[in-house]
Amino acid sequence: MSSLLNIGVSGLNAAQLGLKVTGNNIANAGTDGYSRQSTVQVDQVGQNNGRYTMGSGVDVIAVQRAYSQFLTQSLWSSNSALQGATTTNDLATTLNGLLQNSGNLQSALDSFYGGFNAVANAPGDPSARQALLGNASALATAFNTFGQQLDQQRAQINTQVSDAVGNVNSLVKQIAALNTSISQAGNTQPNDLLDQRDSLVKQLAGITGISVAAQPDGTLSVYSTSGQALVSGSYSYGFQLGSDAYDAGSTSVLDASGHDISSRLSGGTLGALLAYRSNTLDPAQNQLGRTALALAQSVNAQQAKGLDLNGNQGGALFSVPGPVVAAASGNQGSATVGASVSDISQLTTDNYVLTYTGSGTAPSVNGWALASSSGRPVPMTANPDGTLSAEGLTFTVSAGAQVGDSFQVRPTRDAASGLALATSDPSAIAAATALKGTAAGTNTGGATVGSVDVSDGSNANLFAGATVTFGAGGSYTVTDGAGNSTTGTYAAGTAIQFDGWSLSLGGTPASGDSFTVAMNSDGLNDNGNALDLAGLADAGVLDGGKTSTVGAYANLTNQIGVAGSMAANDLTTQTGLYNQAASAQQSVAGVNLDEEAAGLIKYQQAYQASAQVISTAQTLFTSLISAIQS
């Protein structure tokens, strides 16, 4: 009789526990990270009385959470990818918005070049010149605005990196604390703590890529993609914030021992921020800067080939910051490095690292080796004056470097935000042709002056005044006012070059004929150079003379657009993958309310049945007692 009662009570208890667990499941149906729990029932070992074994009720031995190590881990890794893709997409969309809203550089460039045409149409008209300066100023502002917006995004990334590092550090501490509690729980499974820890690990994976290893004592070890342990048992090791070795304005991530691991972190928000900065923002800003540099250099060089309204050689119209050289913070030697753009047509959008190797053999030149920031080795050539040249840049290096010293060269990053007008004087626009060729009145041959072009506006003797005198057989002598001379033989259709100018003749000169090349002093209403300046709109300046400034801007548009559409596509892909992983994980660990409702009915019925067993036992007992009494 007592055995039946006991069986009934054990069933009653088991059903009650089942109801509680079901109730808990229902209560937590919406809790993030909660894993469905269930009771594990076993039948109690019965008593063998020789002929049969009589069961003795039910026992609940555990409350288990529905959990799959594999599915949870895959959820973590897809969360890394999803958060990374989300961050990249946010940044790339912002960048596209900046491109859209920072003024239209193409129309600013076209108005600017069009301004030269307007000056050419009325070279003496001050209003056309003033309008051109206005266009130039608007153009510089458009470059500045976009450049500054990119600087701001860089600053914003710095903030986000430090936020992310702060979050990582707080999460790893909490995970380590939970590790301690879980390992202390012993054999009972602390389901709620495990759920909490899984949820924290998922959050951590969203910030930075991790790998996780479960330990026999129930703790989790977490490692970053750089191989550093973030959590080990009850110990946590976070990241530290630091500055880039070359760029104090660029926040980088250091490991616990202070090494820069920025380039080795991937996955999650943090990985995406760092990757976006070096793979998208740097190239975009460099491309923009290179466009600004191309504009400034080509316009300034063409200005120098003409005369302004006052009859002086044209001065620079734009000023633009040159390459920035940053010494590594750990340099031991005393050497300094300077850099300048010597050939804009060869300039790339890369940043470079110049390292002192002390070796004279290739790939080192004079002890120095050059590589792009992405690690591509760049061959250099040594110039007679001791400078080194590579990819349109010329480096001036001083003595005193120690092996291992390095310098980062950022040729174009600051050019766009630093582009400025160098003059506000409308008459400073060099519309007039600089030089004029005149045939001597006594010439007997049929040669006429075709044109005098300036090939090098920086030649010191450009305006020295020169005379070309022909001798027999087309031989000629050029003598300039500074006393320099050269000789040559004239071939029809080939220009005579000297002192930075080239003189084209038509017809055949006779022996004794002479031509003078001198500053254009009486033709300041000339518009030859203004036409050449306007022609720069389509002139190839970059990439070996293949890309114009407008073309470079089109490339930038494409570059930014592709980054944006790739990020959007990647986000779609990663969202799909995450949803798949989450739905697989949820199908195991998630709470289905219909199922729980069925559970409720099940346990309620079990409870009622068990109660009926007790009631039966009681009835039996009562009938026995009354049989005795009666």
Add this chain to the structure above:
Amino acid sequence: MIRLSTSWMYQQSLTTMLNQQGELSATQNQVSSGQRINLASDDPAGATQVVSLNHILASTAQYSSNIDAANARLSTESNTLSSFNSLLDQARSMAVQGINGTLSSSDRQDMATQLTQIRAQLVQLANTTDASGDALFAGTSTTSTPFALNSDGSVSYVGNSDNQMTTIGSGLRIPNSDEGAGLFMNIPAGNGSFVASAAAGNTGSLLVGATSVTDASAWKAATAAGPVNYQISFDAAGNWTATDANNGNAVVASGSYQDGGSIGFNGMTIALSGTPAAGDTVSVNSGQTQDVFATLTNMINALNDGSVGDTQLNNTMSRQIESIDRAQDQLSSTQTDVGGRLNRLTQQQSTYSGLTLTYQTTLSGVQDTDMASAISQLMLQSTALQASQQTFAKVQGMSLFDYLK
């Protein structure tokens, strides 16, 4: 059998609806803005093409406005040259009058006054400026009055001999005016090859008539060493001797002249009339130029000078008529050239309007929303969203708990 987590189901349905809403709003944005590409990332290749097409359109528009500017200058030039030409016609007819009639001294004075006025008008026309105040015929000089009338009646040119150019296409430049030196100043004297003029001190009635080069190869041989300077002298019997002043007055040719006949040597033929007195001379020069203003000044001076006899006046006027003819030749060839340039401008302009249309069509194809497809997509997307919302309400309304009593 797959278990579905209830909260995940909610979340999934919600995410789906949010995505559909996002797509719907993107399509709506395309329809309302009319632009298919709102951010470069919508279509990077298209966005790049938009930059290039806009650039081409901008440069085409710039070339068109350059053409307008050049058109204005060249039309002004063409009109100015016509006026100049008709003034020269007036001067010419007066010169013809001076040859034909016997003029009283007051007639001469009147003519001189009229010619002086014409000369002033010519100078004024030569100083014509364009809309922005730049002189049309100053070359590339900054002066606004390239032609200055001096007190002695001569006109000096302070412009230069370069032409101002306009870009009307990539690498395509045409002069938008003509410099004044070639137009008005450096006009070949006489018949264009040489000028034969009777000396002012001649006492006979010899008139120099039409002159020309009749034997080009002989003339070329004679001028091979440079401009010629011959002196033809007559004796009482009407015999002439031509000597070369450049060559120690060596005799070049000689012959006899009869009234109304002509003299020919070294490829030249000089028609003469009247009777020379002994010692009268005719000089023959080549390679000389005479500006158009000097032509008028010569006429004015001859008319004003009371000591000039009819023969001398006649000779002077004949020479000036030759000069006016040369000047008008120069004007009309320049006019033709200007007309050719204006034609080219018009052609180029119409090419650009065609191109602009083509590029704009292309641009619109790249960047504008295809309304038909965008609107049908909008309908499709809103229907899909509606369906999602309805099924969500239906599916989520089903729960086993509803049946627990």
